[in-house]
Amino acid sequence: MNALLGLVALALLTWAGWMLVGEGRPFWVRLALAHLAGTAIAALLATLLLPISPRAPQLALMLLAVVMTAWTFGSRRQSVEWAAASSVLTSQSPRGHLIRDPKLDRLLLGMVTVGIVTVLARALLLPLDWDGWAIWQLKAKALVDGSLQHLLTDPAYVWSHQDYPLLTPLHSVWLSGAWVTGVFREKATQTGGLLFLLDLLVLFRYAASERLPRTWVWAGLAVILSWPLVMKHAVSGFADLPLAAYALGTVIFLPRGDLRASLPLLAGAVLTKNEGVFTLAAAVLITLLCRGTAPITHGRSALVVGAIGLLPFAAWSAIKRSWGVPSDLLDPGYWHGNLAAELPGRIQVVLSGFVAQAFKVGPWYPGWGLLWPIAAGALVLSLIRRARETFPCWLLAATHFAGAAAAYLVTPANPALHLDRSLDRLWLHVAPAVLLATLFALHGQDRSERSSRNEERGPDQQGEDDPDGGADPLRPPHTDLHLCPEDVQEERLLLQLQQRKGR
Amino acid sequence: MALVALMLGAALNMASGVRRPLVERAELARNHYREADAAAAAVRRHVSAGEPLELVVFDGDKLEPGTLRELDGDIWADYRFKWLLHPRRIQVTRITREGRRVPDPRYPGSPTAPRYQLLFRVTPPTIALSSVLAGSPQRLAAGNGWLLAREAGLP
Numbered sequence: 001m002n003a004l005l006g007l008v009a010l011a012l013l014t015w016a017g018w019m020l021v022g023e024g025r026p027f028w029v030r031l032a033l034a035h036l037a038g039t040a041i042a043a044l045l046a047t048l049l050l051p052i053s054p055r056a057p058q059l060a061l062m063l064l065a066v067v068m069t070a071w072t073f074g075s076r077r078q079s080v081e082w083a084a085a086s087s088v089l090t091s092q093s094p095r096g097h098l099i100r101d102p103k104l105d106r107l108l109l110g111m112v113t114v115g116i117v118t119v120l121a122r123a124l125l126l127p128l129d130w131d132g133w134a135i136w137q138l139k140a141k142a143l144v145d146g147s148l149q150h151l152l153t154d155p156a157y158v159w160s161h162q163d164y165p166l167l168t169p170l171h172s173v174w175l176s177g178a179w180v181t182g183v184f185r186e187k188a189t190q191t192g193g194l195l196f197l198l199d200l201l202v203l204f205r206y207a208a209s210e211r212l213p214r215t216w217v218w219a220g221l222a223v224i225l226s227w228p229l230v231m232k233h234a235v236s237g238f239a240d241l242p243l244a245a246y247a248l249g250t251v252i253f254l255p256r257g258d259l260r261a262s263l264p265l266l267a268g269a270v271l272t273k274n275e276g277v278f279t280l281a282a283a284v285l286i287t288l289l290c291r292g293t294a295p296i297t298h299g300r301s302a303l304v305v306g307a308i309g310l311l312p313f314a315a316w317s318a319i320k321r322s323w324g325v326p327s328d329l330l331d332p333g334y335w336h337g338n339l340a341a342e343l344p345g346r347i348q349v350v351l352s353g354f355v356a357q358a359f360k361v362g363p364w365y366p367g368w369g370l371l372w373p374i375a376a377g378a379l380v381l382s383l384i385r386r387a388r389e390t391f392p393c394w395l396l397a398a399t400h401f402a403g404a405a406a407a408y409l410v411t412p413a414n415p416a417l418h419l420d421r422s423l424d425r426l427w428l429h430v431a432p433a434v435l436l437a438t439l440f441a442l443h444g445q446d447r448s449e450r451s452s453r454n455e456e457r458g459p460d461q462q463g464e465d466d467p468d469g470g471a472d473p474l475r476p477p478h479t480d481l482h483l484c485p486e487d488v489q490e491e492r493l494l495l496q497l498q499q500r501k502g503r
Numbered sequence: 504m505a506l507v508a509l510m511l512g513a514a515l516n517m518a519s520g521v522r523r524p525l526v527e528r529a530e531l532a533r534n535h536y537r538e539a540d541a542a543a544a545a546v547r548r549h550v551s552a553g554e555p556l557e558l559v560v561f562d563g564d565k566l567e568p569g570t571l572r573e574l575d576g577d578i579w580a581d582y583r584f585k586w587l588l589h590p591r592r593i594q595v596t597r598i599t600r601e602g603r604r605v606p607d608p609r610y611p612g613s614p615t616a617p618r619y620q621l622l623f624r625v626t627p628p629t630i631a632l633s634s635v636l637a638g639s640p641q642r643l644a645a646g647n648g649w650l651l652a653r654e655a656g657l658p
Contacts, residue, residue, distance in 0.1 A: 111513070111514065111517055114517055114521060115517055115520075118517070118520050118521050118523075118524065121524045121525075122523075122524045124524075125524045125525065125527075125528040126524055126527055126528055126531070127531070127536075130582075133582075133583075133586045134582045134583075134586060137586075138585070138586050138589060141586075141589045141590075142589070142590070145589075145590055147590050150590075155610055155611075156585070156592075156593070156610055157585065158609070159578075159581075159582060160582075216506070219506060219509070219510055219513075222510070222513055222517070223509055223510070223513040225517065226512075226513035226514070226516040226517040226520065227516065228516060228519075228520050228523065231520050231523070361512055361516075362512065362515060362516040362519065363515060363516050363518075363519030363520070364519075367516040367519075367520070368512075369509060369511075369512025369513050369515070369516050370508050370509055370511075370512040371509065371512075374505050374508065374509055377505065378505075420571070438509075439506075442505050442506060
């Protein structure tokens with residue numbers, strides 16, 4: 001019964017997200033976006049309803065169901081979209097273009113499979129991990145029995161990061177079916193993490209396929225799945241992997257001016273963890289600095305993005321204020337009295353901690369492999385030859401790194417201990433985006449450059465340096481163009497002009 | 504070259520990650536997690552749902568002290584039982600190194616004296632757990648490192 005109700009909730013969230021993010025994307029990308037965006041919007045609704053009723057998770061889903069039903073019946077076009085999407089799914093199976101490049105691709109595909117099987121094995125064999133039960137899923141339990149306000153204000157739970165937002169616990173409540181039965185199932189909450197991992201992989205593949213040969217794309221996926229931290233937090237009940245998915249999605253879709261996808265994802269990031277505000281800062285900067293992210297001027301775009309991103313933050317902050325929820329890190333009252341005197345020592349701790357983290361290659365947690373040393377080199381390469389495409393990803397990393405460093409400088413806990421136990425997870429929030437930028441920078445030329453070179457070479461020599469040997473059927477029509485949004489805007493305008501001419 | 508280095512690191516990490524679920528499961532099956540689950544089950548069995556519980560933990564109850572994997576058993580037990588037994592009210596009491604029984608300083612002003620107490624530690628006890636029970640309570644259940652008791656005279 002619980003599983004069935006969980007599926008109903010998942011279908012509802014995905015349905016809402018599906019309608020919200022709109023058409024014009026490959027099926028799997030739209031599905032991943034639909035799950036992320038639907039969860040974000042439902043979490044925002046539930047957060048807004050919290051002051052009214054302790055049954056906010058249930059009310060939010062019901063409200064969503066009513067709105068979506070009205071929307072669907074109000075617009076016949078949606079059914080056509082579903083049909084079109086289904087035909088994309090059936091006619092463009094990715095299987096065909098996986099097997100074309102034999103050895104290396106099979107090896108990489110094997111690695112990805114091993115990674116996914118390992119994650120599934122973790123889900124089957126292991127329970128929630130420490131923060132999973134002590135922070136995130138404890139709130140889910142409190143949401144189920146209506147005792148959330150008590151949990152967030154009772155000093156007996158002061159260690160449970162009472163001020164963190166509620167997207168992950170809400171997702172668990174919905175997915176476990178507990179929103180109806182009131183029976184909380186630990187395993188179901190672990191499934192939620194798996195879904196966010198799949199979203200992350202789909203979005204990564206989508207963005208990477210636009211500029212990289214297939215082998216590089218699969219290499220990227222294999223690298224992500226090789227991080228012990230990813231394997232662990234896909235099923236640990238933590239909120240770090242969901243935030244990584246939201247952050248990656250934001251920096252993929254915002255620079256294209258795709259606000260239908262990026263704004264819900266941004267809201268999701270803000271509602272997942274307090275660290276989501278670093279994603280918000282990155283989003284505002286991307287909008288401000290990257291030309292053409294929206295069809296209005298940069299300053300105004302940044303204001304719009306900032307305001308929409310601030311809405312969930314403001315809603316959650318208002319609730320915390322009215323309930324009197326303590327904030328253990330953001331409230332200066334918790335900071336050390338002699339913080340100024342301690343600052344030089346803390347700066348040293350943070351710097352050495354960051355450097356040490358970059359060289360934690362594995363095999364135990366966090367097990368980054370050689371990502372961070374290589375990423376440092378790739379950053380330099382990016383500045384030389386890939387600044388435009390990689391800029392949003394680096395900006396995301398910069399805001400998150402700066403935010404994390406600031407948090408360790410003011411933490412009321414022992415900074416060295418605090419950093420040692422959490423820095424890996426904070427870096428996980430941006431690691432997929434950093435990997436994406438790294439691969440772009442390392443690869444050098446992108447598909448559009450190759451295709452223009454191929455045109456110059458003539459038909460006989462085409463595809464020589466493209467291991468895919470041609471176009472990827474899953475890519476949307478515009479995706480072999482530049483990430484830089486003004487090109488997308490120009491292309492849309494051209495398309496519109498051609499359509500008018502045709503008429 | 505950089506991609507090859509990236510993939511080599513990934514391959515090594517993935518290879519070591521494959522075994523990890525089994526290793527971690529085996530560890531969980533024999534450590535304090537299992538004992539805490541058993542203790543929580545005993546509480547559910549013997550103590551009615553609305554009844555508050557006194558959790559008695561021990562100062563210096565640390566696993567692998569001085570290492571990166573150091574675990575404060577007293578803190579872990581506090582969090583773990585509040586998760587396992589949610590929403591039951593749990594009041595934490597500490598046994599100091601000198602053997603004194605004091606309210607947990609992190610939760611000042613604990614007013615009540617629950618009639619049921621659960622003693623728990625993650626490291627093997629150096630003295631019999633029953634020797635730190637307050638008053639002359641009745642022992643309800645016990646396991647490796649834990650003991651559940653209730654005030655004498657209760658039905």
